[in-house]
Every structure is written in C-alpha cells, then in structure tokens.
Amino acid sequence: MAQTPLQPARGTRDLIGEEFRRHQRVVDTARRVATLYGFEEWATPVFEDTRVFARGLGDTSDVVMKEMYTFPDRGGESLTLRPEMTAGVCRALVSNGLTQSGLPRKVFYAGPMFRYERPQKGRYRQFHQIGIEVLGAAEPLADAEVIACGWHIQQELGIAEGTVLEINTLGDAESRAAYRAALVAYFAAHRDRLSEDSRLRLERNPLRILDSKDPGDRALVAEAPTIHAYLTAPAAAFHAGVKRYLERFGVPFRDNPRIVRGLDYYNHTAFEFVTDRLGAQGTVMAGGRYDGLVEEMGGPPTPSVGWAAGVERLALLLEEAGLTPPAPRPVAVVPVGEAAEGPALDLLQALRRAGVVAEIAYRGNLKRRLERANRQHARAAVILGEEEIARGVAQLRDLDSGTQETVAIGEIPRRLA
Numbered sequence: 001m002a003q004t005p006l007q008p009a010r011g012t013r014d015l016i017g018e019e020f021r022r023h024q025r026v027v028d029t030a031r032r033v034a035t036l037y038g039f040e041e042w043a044t045p046v047f048e049d050t051r052v053f054a055r056g057l058g059d060t061s062d063v064v065m066k067e068m069y070t071f072p073d074r075g076g077e078s079l080t081l082r083p084e085m086t087a088g089v090c091r092a093l094v095s096n097g098l099t100q101s102g103l104p105r106k107v108f109y110a111g112p113m114f115r116y117e118r119p120q121k122g123r124y125r126q127f128h129q130i131g132i133e134v135l136g137a138a139e140p141l142a143d144a145e146v147i148a149c150g151w152h153i154q155q156e157l158g159i160a161e162g163t164v165l166e167i168n169t170l171g172d173a174e175s176r177a178a179y180r181a182a183l184v185a186y187f188a189a190h191r192d193r194l195s196e197d198s199r200l201r202l203e204r205n206p207l208r209i210l211d212s213k214d215p216g217d218r219a220l221v222a223e224a225p226t227i228h229a230y231l232t233a234p235a236a237a238f239h240a241g242v243k244r245y246l247e248r249f250g251v252p253f254r255d256n257p258r259i260v261r262g263l264d265y266y267n268h269t270a271f272e273f274v275t276d277r278l279g280a281q282g283t284v285m286a287g288g289r290y291d292g293l294v295e296e297m298g299g300p301p302t303p304s305v306g307w308a309a310g311v312e313r314l315a316l317l318l319e320e321a322g323l324t325p326p327a328p329r330p331v332a333v334v335p336v337g338e339a340a341e342g343p344a345l346d347l348l349q350a351l352r353r354a355g356v357v358a359e360i361a362y363r364g365n366l367k368r369r370l371e372r373a374n375r376q377h378a379r380a381a382v383i384l385g386e387e388e389i390a391r392g393v394a395q396l397r398d399l400d401s402g403t404q405e406t407v408a409i410g411e412i413p414r415r416l417a
Contacts, residue, residue, distance in 0.1 A: 009125075010125070011116075011117075011124050011125030011126070012124060012125055012126045013124060017327075018319075018324050019315070021324060021325040021326075021327065022315035022318045022319060022323075022324055022325065023128065023311055023312075023315050024325075025157070025315075025318065025323075025325045026130065026157065026311045026314045026315050026318070027110045027128075027130060027311060029153060029156050029157050030108070030110065030130040030153045030309075031108065031110065031130075032156075033149060033152050033153045033156055034108040034132055034149060034153075035108075036152075037106070037132075037145065037149045037152075038106050039106040039107060039108040039132050039149075040105075040106065040107060040108065041107075041108045041109065041110075042089060042092060042107045042108070042109055043109070043111065044082070044085060044088035044089060044091070044092050044109070045082075045088070046081060046082060046111070046112065047079045047080060047081050047082065048079070048080060048082055048087075048088055048091065049077065049078070049079065049080075050068075050070050050078040050079060050080040051078075052080075052087050052088060052091050052297070053068060053080050053082070053083060053084075053087055055087070055296040055297065057083070057084070057087065066116070066117075067083060067115040067116050067117050068080050068081070068083055068115070068116070069081040069083075069114050069115075069116060081113075081114035082113055082114065083113055083114060083115045084113055084129070084308060085109050085111065085113065085129060085131055085308065086131065086133060086290070086293070086306060086308065087293065087297070089107055089109060089133050089135070089306075090133075090135070090293045090294045090296075090297045090299070090302075090304070091297045093105065093135055093294060093297075093299065093302070094294060094297045094298050094299035095297075099136075099294065099299045099300055099302060103135065103136025103137075103302070104134050104135055104136035104137040104142070105133075105134070105135040105136060106132070106133075106134050106135075107132065107133045107134075107135065107306075108130070108131070108132050109129075109130070109131050109132075109133075110128070110129070110130045110131075110311075111128065111129070112126055112127070112128050113126075113127055113128065113129050114126055114127075115127070123310075123312070124312065127310060127311070127312055128310070128311035128312060129308045129309060129310060129311060130153075130308070130309050130311060130314075131287075131306060131307060131308035131309065132146055132149060132150075132306050132307060133146075133304060133305070133306030134146055134304060134305050134306060135294065135302060135304045136302050136303065136304065137303060137304070137305065138291070138303035140238050140239075140241035140242040140245060140268075140269075141241075141245050142305050143242045143245075143268065143269040143288075143289055143305050144242050144245030144246050144248075144249060144251075145245075145249075146287065146305055146306055146307055147165065147167075147246060147249075147251060147271060147287075147307070148246070148249040148251050150273065150285050150287075150307055150309065151165065151249075151251045151273075153309075154273065154285075154314075157314065157317075157318060157323070158318070158321060158323050159314065159317040159318060159321055159323070162275050162277050162317055162320070162321065163273045163274065163275045163284060163285075163317075164252075164253075164254065164273065164274055164275070165246075165251060165252065165253040165254070165271060165272075165273050166253070166254055166255070166256035166259060166271060166272050166273075166274055167242070167243070167246075167253050167254070167255060167256065167259070167269065167270070167271040168227075168255065168256055168257055168258070168259040168260070168269075168270045168271070169227065169228075169231065169235065169236075169238070169239035169242075169268055169269060169270070170227065170260065170261060170266055170267050170268055170269075170270055170288070170289075171227055171230065171231050171232065171235040171267065171268065172232055172234060172235040172238075172267055172268070173267070174232050174235075175227060175230050175231045175232050175235045176207075176227075176267065178230040179225070179227045179230040180206060180207065182225045182230065183206045183207065183209070183210075183224060183225065184202065184206050186224050186225060187202050187206060187209055187220065187224070188202065190220050193216055193220060194209070194216070194217060194220065195212065195214040195216060195217050197212065197214070198212050198214065198217050207260055207261070209221065210224065210258070210260040211260065221258070222258075226257035226258070227257070227260075228257060235268065238268050239268065239269070242268075242269050253271075256272075259271065259272055261288055261290075265290050265291065265292025265293045265295070265296055266288060266289065266290050266292075267289055267290075267291050267292075268288075268289040268291075269288050269289045269305065270287075270288035270289075271286065271287060271288060271307070272285070272286040273285040273286070273309075275317065277317060277320050278313060278316055278317070278320075283313075284309060284310060284313045284314055284317065285307055285308070285309035285310075285314075286307060286308065286309075287305070287306050287307025287308060288305065288307075289303070289304070289305040290304055290305070290306075291303040291304060327377070328357045329357070329376075329377055329378060329379040330357040330358055330359045330373075330376055330378050330379070331351060331356055331357065331358045331359070331378060331379065331380045331381070331382060331416055332358075332359055332360070332361070332369065332370070332372070332373035332376070332378040332380070332381040332382070332399075333347055333348045333351070333358055333359070333360045333381075333382050333384070334360075334361070334366060334369045334370065334373070334381050334382065334383045334384070335360075335384050336366050336383060336384065336385040336386070337385060337386050339386045339389070340384045340385060340386055340389055343384055343389050343409070344360060344384050345360070347382065347384070347394070347409060347412060347413075348360050350412075350413045351412070351413050351416060353413075354413035354414070354416070354417045355417055356413065356416050356417055359373075359376060359378070361373075366383070373399065374399065378399055379398075379399060379400065380396060380397060380398055380399055380416060381396075381397045381399055382394050382395070382396055382397075382412055383395040383396075383397060384409075388406075389409075392408055392409055392410070393406050393407060393408055393409060394406075394407060394409050394412060395407075396412060396415070
C-alpha cells in the first residue's frame with residue numbers, strides 16, 4: 001500500500017524555484033548593502049537559553065506568553081527556538097567579552113526565526129529575518145544611519161516606492177516615567193473595557209497595552225495620550241537630531257505618535273517601514289533604540305539601535321512589483337557518441353571554471369539531450385561529435401535564434417563567459 005505523501009508542518013513551507021530566488025535576492029541584497037555601511041555578519045544559535053528571550057522580550061509580551069517554542073532539553077535546561085535575533089546578538093556581545101573595547105560594533109544577521117502564531121499571508125511559524133544592530137553608540141546619527149541602511153536596501157531591491165517610513169520617539173527615562181504615569185491614569189479609568197491580558201499589563205507594564213491587538217484595546221489606545229507632551233528638552237533635541245540626519249541622508253518619513261515599544265530598555269527612536277501592498281500585514285521593517293538590553297543580558301550599560309525585517313514580506317513586495325529574479329540559463333554540453341563523452345566533460349568543467357552555468361544530460365541521444373536543454377531554457381548548446389573533436393572544434397548553437405556555427409573548442413568558454 002502506498003504511503004500517504006507527507007506535507008510540511010502547519011505554518012511552514014518549502015522555498016523552491018521562484019520563491020527561493022526572491023528570498024535569496026532579499027538576503028543577498030541586504031548583506032551587500034549592510035557591508036557598504038560597515039556592518040559585519042554574525043550568526044547566533046537557532047536555540048538559546050529561554051532567559052535570553054524572557055529578558056529580551058519581556059515576560060508580559062505576547063511572544064513570551066503565547067508564541068515561543070520552548071522545551072526542556074535532556075539536561076533539564078529550558079531552551080527556546082529564537083523568535084527574534086536582537087536579544088541573541090546582545091547576549092553574544094556579552095558572552096564573547098566584546099563590551100569592553102572595539103565599540104561600537106555594527107552587526108548584520110540573517111536566518112530563520114520561530115513563533116507559534118496563526119499562519120497567514122506573509123507570516124509563518126518558521127520565518128526568516130534580516131537585521132542590523134549598532135551596539136555601543138549613543139548618538140542620534142547612529143539611529144539615522146541604521147534607518148538609512150534599511151531604506152537603501154529597499155531601494156536596491158526596487159521596492160522603496162511601495163513603503164513609507166513612520167517614526168516616533170519614546171523619550172528618555174524621565175520622559176517615559178511621566179508618560180507611564182499618564183497612561184496608568186488613563187487606562188485605569190477604563191479598566192473594565194480592557195482585555196484580560198491588558199489588565200495584567202496595566203499592573204506590570206502599561207506601555208505594552210499600546211501594542212495590544214485586541215479590538216477593544218485598540219479603540220482605547222486610539223484615544224490614549226501620546227508621549228510628545230511629556231518629553232524632556234534633551235529627549236526632544238535627540239528626536240529632532242534623528243530627523244535632521246534622516247533629511248540629510250535623503251530618507252523620507254512621517255511622524256506616527258502611536259509607534260511604541262513596551263519594555264523599559266527601549267528609549268528614544270522607534271520606527272517602522274509600512275506598506276499598503278500586503279493587506280493587513282503592513283509592517284515590513286521595524287526597529288528602534290534599546291539602550292538597556294545589553295545590560296539585561298548581564299553586560300554593562302551599552303546604548304544600541306537596530307531593526308529587523310521579515311524576508312517573506314520583502315519577498316512578497318518583490319513579487320508584487322514583478323521583480324522575481326530569473327533563473328540562470330545554462331549552457332548544455334551535448335556529446336554525440338561514446339568517444340565524445342570525455343572531451344565533453346573536459347569542456348563542461350572549463351565552462352564552469354570560466355563562470356558559466358553549464359549542464360550535461362546523464363543519458364539520451366542527440367534529440368533527447370537537446371529537448372532537455374530546451375526544457376531547462378538553456379541559452380546555448382555545444383554539440384561535440386567524434387569528427388568535430390578530431391578537428392578540435394564543436395558546434396555552438398544559439399537556442400534562442402537557432403543559429404549554429406563551428407567554433408574551436410578552446411574558444412568556447414571565452415565566447416560564452
């Protein structure tokens with residue numbers, strides 16, 4: 001009896017063909033542009049001690065409360081598949097002893113993340129992110145530069161016209177303390193209308209209410225006070241500096257006072273690149289300043305700023321814009337007769353060393369090999385028969401035009417490179 005074909009686990013998917021090429025274009029472009037801005041790539045483990053994310057995301061966050069894949073290992077430790085990577089990068093800075101010298105560190109990363117949430121378009125339980133972090137820089141220029149890098153990546157991908165940068169400030173500690181008191185007073189007056197989760201947050205972290213996805217909470221949040229009335233003069237000056245640098249970098253933006261980050265280690269800049277081209281899931285890149293996170297990981301106070309972006313969502317924007325990268329078109333090497341196989345293999349490798357994508361069919365006569373070349377959308381076929389080999393030549397056929405010419409075998413790699 002035939003086995004039932006197995007399918008990917010719910011909320012995951014395979015990346016094949018066009019989907020993989022879009023995914024790869026996003027990551028390769030981001031890596032290249034980040035390098036131009038002086039970022040070096042780091043790779044951290046796919047799973048971490050659960051405390052890394054409990055500290056990094058906050059134990060009242062939806063991610064920690066509802067979405068993390070957490071499990072005990074055989075030694076009794078609690079491990080978690082990473083739901084994001086900023087906390088892991090900060091942990092790596094501390095655990096590798098990099099907080100004492102060489103700051104700031106400019107870090108780029110790319111890789112899979114994991115969250116248990118309802119799958120939908122552009123959102124999966126295994127998903128992929130790119131991101132950058134500047135660790136150890138307190139100046140507003142760092143905030144503007146990481147945003148400019150994200151904008152540059154979108155420009156290089158060809159999708160920047162479909163996104164808008166929205167920016168806000170979370171102020172300094174004094175600003176946040178005053179704002180927190182105002183939020184507590186406001187939400188306490190509407191406690192009976194808050195969701196159960198937000199009533200808990202009201203006691204522990206009221207800024208988290210501003211992140212709530214509950215419709216009733218969202219209605220209250222729309223009328224809640226914003227932080228701008230509570231900013232100290234230094235906090236207002238920092239925010240003005242970030243916007244001044246963004247203008248200098250040529251990055252367009254608009255103010256959105258509703259962008260917040262709920263944990264106390266976040267401060268000053270918060271921003272999102274949003275789009276109306278992906279339905280309800282409008283945020284494609286988001287970040288901000290988090291001057292207290294390295295300290296949460298056991299390190300010294302280390303001002304930092306960065307962003308993360310969903311590869312799947314950026315890839316959807318590529319698809320929507322008709323920017324799917326084409327598959328490479330190979331050159332088909334076609335031996336005719338058993339004696340031609342050896343020289344054909346020599347030519348195959350010579351083409352590859354010259355940087356030419358080259359294929360050879362494992363079996364079949366001339367007709368079948370050429371049919372396979374057409375199915376592969378090959379751009380050319382090199383046909384080697386015993387008679388041609390004896391003369392040191394081959395037939396080079398352009399598979400688009402159908403034209404064919406006799407070319408010296410040694411010249412073929414140069415002609416096709």
